[in-house]
Amino acid sequence: MPDSQSFYRARQRQKRFVEALLSISASGAAHWVRKEIEPSYIHCFVGGDLFLFELSQGEQPFDPSLPVHGIVAHVRNCNLGSGAV
Secondary structure (H helix, E strand, O other), X not given: OOOHHHHHHHHHHHHHHHHHHHHXXXXXXXXXXXXXXXXXXXXXXXXXXXXXXXXXXXXXXXXXXXOOOEEEEEEEOOOHHHOOO
């Protein structure tokens, strides 16, 4: 179990990450994609980077009609700046 300071620092990093995503989304720099065939994933393209958000509902198979219980962010530095998307 992490100590309270470690937990606090981790929560602060998560908060800054979400605030940054909100800011770049509001500026129009982020492009969001959710594929019908992959409802448990949301793709966010920012410049040449891909942020892949995996939605979960615990151990059960994902059902997009039910509330989301957790989100895992996978950051992939894809260097998509070449125009290939």
